[in-house]
Amino acid sequence: MQQESGRRSNRDRTEATRADLIRAARKLFTEKSYAETGTPEIVAAAGVTRGALYHHFADKQALFAAVVEQEAAAVAVEIDRASPPSLSAREALIAGSDAYLAAMRVPGRTRMLLIDGPAVLGRAAMDEIDNRHGNRSLREGLVAAMRAQSMIKLPIEALTALLAAAFDRAALAIEAGAPGEDYRAALLALMDGLSPAPLPSRRPAPSR
């Protein structure tokens, strides 16, 4: 057993300060935007010096990337939790959609993940992150729905990218104060529209 303050292993120290930095940075990046947040402010909030930051991260971007990565993972977890394999393809898609929109209501998340992320890290890097976390759920859901509902055969890569973009925009609009129900309905309509046959349990199906 070791003193709580006097005797910490190097690995523990690294882990702790990295976590402190990421936590402080996350808080500020969600409150203020990347450009408006300076490294002096971050390290002050984390209780360390800039030396520690630049020891653990190559630069400010790298710290931001770590925060984004963690946040994207958190969103993906919430989506997966909401859409267990017990649901049907279509039900899973809807549940996942709602979970995504709900997860993106955490204050500042939309700006960090959808605005600052692409600007700071580039869209290519953000795509890479998204594909590793969030988009995977959506693409798999779409593939499943395509197979189950015999969804119109289309380039899956393009389709998931476009739908993901629509989801992102919906999250942004909702945070900006737009009526969430409108965007939810529009999103579902977009996805439903991809199924060639009229669907069983959608609102009073429009007479075809």
Added chain:
Amino acid sequence: MQQESGRRSNRDRTEATRADLIRAARKLFTEKSYAETGTPEIVAAAGVTRGALYHHFADKQALFAAVVEQEAAAVAVEIDRASPPSLSAREALIAGSDAYLAAMRVPGRTRMLLIDGPAVLGRAAMDEIDNRHGNRSLREGLVAAMRAQSMIKLPIEALTALLAAAFDRAALAIEAGAPGEDYRAALLALMDGLSPAPLPSRRPAPSR
């Protein structure tokens, strides 16, 4: 008649330097991203000093906003030119879509309008610009299509926003090297899916 170099009205001078600044800034912002472009570089390219910049624009953001505004207007012009009122609703939508994707192939435009724009000016400001220029065409096209094709009744505001987001993402993907035909097909499928009845001319003719 006045000397060509010695005798310029104040209004002419203002107009000329403003244009020089915007032109130089546009070139650099499309080449390098907003953050990587410094005001010293801009004024050097424009042949003036930073004093002139800060005399005509409140700050770097304001200059960027002027460039974005001009660029968005240029895109809108190309869309309007490609979709004259002589076309049917659906034809106009397709022509407008292709025109948009073509216009966004100008190097650096996607990053400036779709990445840096929202990050620097905020999504609210970008929405305002879009609504004044680009989105107007899309929304009107959708409204027309909804009326003509009896498109499913849905919140137009939300629908146009989501479709616009999909268009933006398609433009980004295409510039990143993705197959444009895939994204074009996916976009048309998304829009066609909103029409309750199967459409007459299902086989889309290749645009170019």
Added chain:
DNA sequence: CCCGTAACATACAGTCTGTATGTAAAAGTA
């Protein structure tokens, strides 16, 4: 116990942004 290295803290150099100040030309006025 000693030495190398990791984990920092401190100090520094360079660059950028925005502002304040100064100047010459235009524009209004008498």
Added chain:
DNA sequence: TACTTTTACATACAGACTGTATGTTACGGG
């Protein structure tokens, strides 16, 4: 036309921030 005010800049300055270089202390292995 003479005088004054305002405009269109150029120059100089202050503050902040980023990244690096250097120094110090504690850990870890032999």
